[in-house]
Amino acid sequence: MSTAQATGLVVGYGDTEVAGPLDLRLRPGITALLGRNGSGKTTLMRTLCGIIPALRGTCRVLDVEVEDGAAVRSRVGYLGHESALATSLTVEQNLEFWQSVTGTYPEVTRVGLPELIERFDLSELVSRKVATLSRGQRQRVDLARLAMTDPEFVVLDEPLSGLDPVYAAQTRDLLRDWGRERTVLYSTHSVPEAIELADAYLIVTGHEVVELGGDGTAVTETDILEILGRTS
Numbered sequence: 333m334s335t336a337q338a339t340g341l342v343v344g345y346g347d348t349e350v351a352g353p354l355d356l357r358l359r360p361g362i363t364a365l366l367g368r369n370g371s372g373k374t375t376l377m378r379t380l381c382g383i384i385p386a387l388r389g390t391c392r393v394l395d396v397e398v399e400d401g402a403a404v405r406s407r408v409g410y411l412g413h414e415s416a417l418a419t420s421l422t423v424e425q426n427l428e429f430w431q432s433v434t435g436t437y438p439e440v441t442r443v444g445l446p447e448l449i450e451r452f453d454l455s456e457l458v459s460r461k462v463a464t465l466s467r468g469q470r471q472r473v474d475l476a477r478l479a480m481t482d483p484e485f486v487v488l489d490e491p492l493s494g495l496d497p498v499y500a501a502q503t504r505d506l507l508r509d510w511g512r513e514r515t516v517l518y519s520t521h522s523v524p525e526a527i528e529l530a531d532a533y534l535i536v537t538g539h540e541v542v543e544l545g546g547d548g549t550a551v552t553e554t555d556i557l558e559i560l561g562r563t564s
């Protein structure tokens with residue numbers, strides 16, 4: 333069964349079509365989303381999560397039509413470019429706030445704070461105000477917030493960019509962990525890293541999205557670069 337399936341999906345804003353019409357299917361494992369700057373990766377991810385509406389076509393995620401955004405949003409873990417944290421509160425206060433929010437979601441697993449603090453290496457940060465954290469530290473808190481509901485579908489917008497080598501390695505391990513049982517879609521500009529991590533690839537090129545891998549076929553950097561090079 334696929335986690336997400338789109339048919340004739342067109343994504344964009346108002347009268348501006350960014351990508352599509354496209355058909356795609358996401359299955360458990362890690363799918364890397366690649367494309368040139370401005371090609372529409374963020375727009376596609378936000379549409380799949382029910383954050384912005386599709387312009388046309390259909391999109392089902394976890395067996396729910398995505399147009400019913402609220403139902404899907406509480407079951408998908410989305411990490412965007414913008415942090416979901418309140419900067420004037422401490423890390424602990426933010427996590428407590430999100431515990432109270434996710435407590436209202438129907439039928440989701442809730443992971444307790446001690447487990448999240450340990451898993452995301454946050455014990456030294458819990459009493460710090462989010463405003464005082466570095467970008468990488470803040471992202472770890474955002475990932476802990478995302479993991480709070482143990483989502484079946486995890487969508488991450490450039491989760492590996494700008495991290496120091498240790499946190500980057502930890503985050504790659506986290507993606508691998510999720511990818512063993514969950515469906516992970518993450519965007520990246522690093523082709524070698526995508527080859528190392530992903531089982532399947534979605535490449536946004538012009539209005540098209542090309543799917544590679546996922547069927548056991550070996551995919552090389554050259555294959556991906558050749559497709560990326562089709563657009564300027």
Ligand SMILES: Nc1ncnc2c1ncn2[C@@H]1O[C@H](COP(=O)(O)OP(=O)(O)OP(=O)(O)O)[C@@H](O)[C@H]1O
Nearest residue numbers: 345348350367368369370371372373374375376536
């Ligand atoms: N809120 C918005 N309203 C209108 N157009 C937008 C909006 N956000 C993005 N766009 C446009 O949509 C197109 C796709 O943007 P998007 O952010 O999805 O690309 P991306 O592939 O994620 O880019 P990057 O690799 O640079 O992060 C761009 O032309 C961008 O200018």
